[in-house]
Amino acid sequence: MDDNGVGEKKESQTSSTDHRERSTAQEKQHVKPTVLQKDVGLVSGICLIVGSMIGSGIFISPKSVLLYSGGVGPCLLIWASCGLVATLGALCYAELGTMITKSGGDYSYIMEAFGPVVAYLYSWTTVIVLKPSALAIITLSLAEYAIAPFYPGCTPPVVVTKCLAAVAIIIVVSVNSLSVKLANYVQNFFTAAKLLIIVIIIVAGIVLLAQGNTENFTNAFKGPQPSFGSVGLAFYYGFWAYDGWNQLNFITEELKDPFRNLPLAIILGIPLVSVCYVMVNVAYFTVMTPSEVLSSSAVAVTFGDKVLHPMSWIIPIFVVFSTFGSANGSCFAAGRISYVSAREGHMVKVLSYISVKYLTPSPAVIFNGLLAIFYLMPADINSLINYFSFAQWMFYGLTSLGLIVMRFTRKDLHRPVKVSLKPVPIVLPVLLLVVSFYLVLAPIIDKPAIEYLFSVLFILSGLLLYYPFVHRRVQWADRLMRPITVFLQMLLEVAPPEKFE
Template sequence: MSGGGIAKSSENVGLKREMGLFSAINMILAVMIGSGIFVSPASALEHSGSVGMCIIIWIVCGLISLLGALTFAELGTVVPRSGAEYAYFMDSFSTLHKFWGNLPAFIASWVYVVVLRPAEVAVITLTFAEYLCKPILDALGACDMDTEAIKKYVAILALGLITYINMTSVKLYVKIQNIFSSFKVIACLIVIFGGIYELLIKGNTEHLGKGFEGTKLAPKNIALAFYSGLWAYDGWNSIVTVTEEIKNPEKNIPRSIMISVPIVTFLYVFMNISYMTVMNIDEMVNAQAVAVVFGERVLGIFSFVIPLGVALSTFGCALSIQFSVTRLCYVASQDGHMLENLSYIHVRRATPAPSVVMQGIISLAFIVAGNIMELIEFASFLIWIFYGVAMVSLLVLRKTKKDTPRPYRVPTWIAIFIIFVSIFLSVVPIVTDPSPKYLFAIGFILIGVLVYYWFIYKKNRPKIMDKVTYYVQVLFEVVPPANAHSS
């Protein structure tokens, strides 16, 4: 868009480095700690079969997550762009082949931007609405009300607020995220101290005393237990999706990972110990919301703290997931892998407003659609495929960018180990549950290949896009970023 005040401002427009170490730590905590540890952490217990084995699973999963996160810390210092896996695939593979080189990066952005992350935001905001509304509706005796419709409206309002925050200001996002992350850690600590009280003060050792009794050592059970645990820890790479907004990233990215992932591991392990102090295996497996049952038994009149904690946790999680995926969208658009105007930045607020609005619209569609858990399940196994390919990227970049300064470097065996973990976690769900949903995943990727071939490789651009770009610039007051990469 030539001429006019908006276009002239583009020389100084771009993402700003607003996030320090504390905010980076809180972002990782916000994405890693969602609703799962409060609502349904019992899957690892069900598959491991015993209290002792379950605790080991949670500890080992935390260590694996830390190792994976540290490899991304190195990648984040070698490739100083936002976008995480997308940016790494572009830097390591794009020069290898004219067609196939850019395809892995496009497929990663296609899956994350179009389906997985907005669907996660939709599910998490629905969970937020569930836990915010339940105590209120119960108090009002809302038997005759359409509670599902009320929850859906609340979820839509929450999504609108999340989208508004991420459009308005990165500083506003950072402040709100820091507050909500603190609240969710407090909620986790309430559960832990409740368990300590039951264990040490009241001497409730009946369930923990069973140790490894009933352990299931079949490879399938162990595999599914690890799969459940590692899925709960997912989000450890979230900070490298926003590399361009981190102050002093070469130091703060590794530091934030080394601090936040052990914190989450500590919280997860001791929350599970607390749950297992109060409930037996059958009670945990069959509970609709484990933390709520725990609160009713331990906290008495203060049990309302748990649903409130879940609501705060889920809101903060959805806020940070949307924030991070809009940066992936922003970077992919700069490379010509998404609509060009999705990389445009608001002239005053320094936020990628079109990307934020698009993510809000897609998440809204998923909320309206209703039950989309299977949609997330079919795409979730792809995450570990991307993690595995990212490890290959790391090994490639060690050859192609061997002279690039590396303030932080992981041992090569860690990258190779994570490759084997990713293969394992990609194959487990297909072998244990050979469902048609995985065919749907392959179909969605094939559609992505066709989109890539026609619009990106062949560069077919609909003429209407000129008008769309014009109206987007005028409506959102956005311009191309000053540091835009050429596609």
């Protein structure tokens, strides 16, 4: 009798233990791991590329490209050349992205090719200056177009413009912190909207061109020859409009089937944008003389006033849509750079944490937004573009050099995509390296400025922080950051990511 009772008790305990283990296992199956999810498909990837590239640039840069190129013909050639270089560069990045499948884009590739010190300098410059200043530039453009109808015939107050830009940054940061899928839906919607306005401008230009408005294309190459440095500045503004061609490489870990979708999105997206840009500029010159383009504060709005009246009001609305979509794509990619560099120990640890509820790198996204708001305070769009382009093309050249180096030092890496033009297997990355070298040096040679020296000094200043805080990891810094990290972890409800393989 007692033995049977003991046996029943043991069986009951065993059954209870098994039940608890099964319940725990079932609970674990329903709890998502703290890793970024693969929520970005081919369509969303194309929309990220197209939506990030088509932003404020095509509505701001045309008059700057025309100013420094010296004429309609050279201007159109520069727009087409920028598209070709962007396509070739993106093909090089397709090889890198399918060879090194970590998020972070250039940061991960430079880390693999040149080691942690150079990668740290890239992350230091990009996270602190390049990405947040780019977001500030885009949202300033958005604010200028959004507020212009309320101040007809006069310049809007700077304070109002910057406050509206700050509101746009807050909205974009909120969207990207709440959900990757929501950010993708926003990107897809605004990409469709901006393509619609691009098509409207192109069709209107083609109709007017067919009606015989070809005066501005007669003797298009006649005029003074631009200087070596002026051509470089024209390319700067052109490439600013094309910037975003490598955005998909920053989110490789969240891309479904990256070996297929990464190169396919690049092949479909970037040529589409290139054709659109050239045709939009043809439409501008069909309607406006070069002097009208140069005197216009908003080329697209001036075009709308001349062609679409009384429906010209749609141009500013769609330009706002376009710039908002570009800001969303920029914020989406910027957060991943901060996240990956923090995961490698090159930024404060909390930037690598992931929202437990939403599975987004919300601390990194919020940090990028806060810096962008800071850059709004003294922001001047032209100076920010110059600073951004100079430093950015230094790193584009370094990344292309890394691809060349890894062709010899990392032959063991699997390369699902390999760009080459026989018989020279490295001609495309070499071409990108030469273009980067030219874009860095040409403006300095033509018109030396103290800003370029400040840029280089800022990049190198990262070494002053690298040795004590990254290489040596001084204990007092860890003790100082620990309570701050815990506070932010509880406030934002974030947790460390699971190890990436």
